[in-house]
Amino acid sequence: MSTDLPDIEPLLEQLTTRVAALIDAEGRERCTLVGIHQGGAWLARALQQRLGLDTAPGTLDIAFYRDDLSRAGLPGDIQPSRMPLDIDDRVIILVDDILYTGRTIRAALNEIFDYGRPAAVRLAVLLERSGRQLPIAADIAAAPIDLAPRQRVKLRGPDPLHLVIEEASP
Template identity: 50%
Template sequence: MAQPPQLPDTPSLVADLVQQVSQLINHHQIQDPLVIGIHTGGAWLAETLAKTLDAPLGKLDISFYRDDFTQQGLNPKVNPSNLPFDINNRHIILVDDVLMTGRTIRAALNELFDYGRPASIKLATLCAINGRQLPIQADACALELQVTANQYLQLEGPEPLQLTLIERTIDESAS
């Protein structure tokens, strides 16, 4: 059995993401970006980015925008989104912890466009893993990783932030 990949330490990944987002902003000459994090892990990362960039912070809870909530049920901890600013014609840095299928990002984009029409949206993720189902890619990503079907990543936090690779246990009775 292959050893699971070793993850770099989380503070180093966060620092790398902050650097990539700063370079992205400079490269595209983005003025006064808004930083919006997707609940929960993306919101934790967005707080760090917003502080570093001295940018306004917003948070999205996309529970009602997911296309799979009828299959998985609604999370009992649904919180309202908090965008304390107008997003029309503003540049947004959308932040999530792990990009896998792309469905979370699609849901976040749908919700954002219900709030208005941004000038641009750039996606920043701590980690991108295989399993994409939609044509969505991060503009800034600290780590790209290949995982097996029984592995997934989870960002725990908020203090300290810790990215963990988790092995799902396969129920032998289901086969």
């Protein structure tokens, strides 16, 4: 299966347009962007700049919340999570690069609720592929992507942002 990767700029434009509409609907003062380290954090920063938001986005490193710690161990590049001081009753727009199994989002939700009780969490992703293992769906996805079972798509960056396909190990 040959997969042509979409250009990043139209995807960013689509994501920005749809997140802007979500922020308008929810109320700008109620919304907070939070990106999942690493690709989601890059996208959240890009969205903040494109949308002209004053507040820097929060970031989450979900390493300690993963459900495969006993098998895979901790990764070597753990980053500190940085969240706004008060997320209670705010609308968190959780940003990630690729939605695949749903396990990363589950871990991020667990971490978010350790910081407080948001009014809602909305999920915005750059790409969405089939293969969900958990009942998690994006509120906003810039585009779907179909890949062969052993392929993975990764966002590289941060400057410039670009997509690559990797072959998963057997």
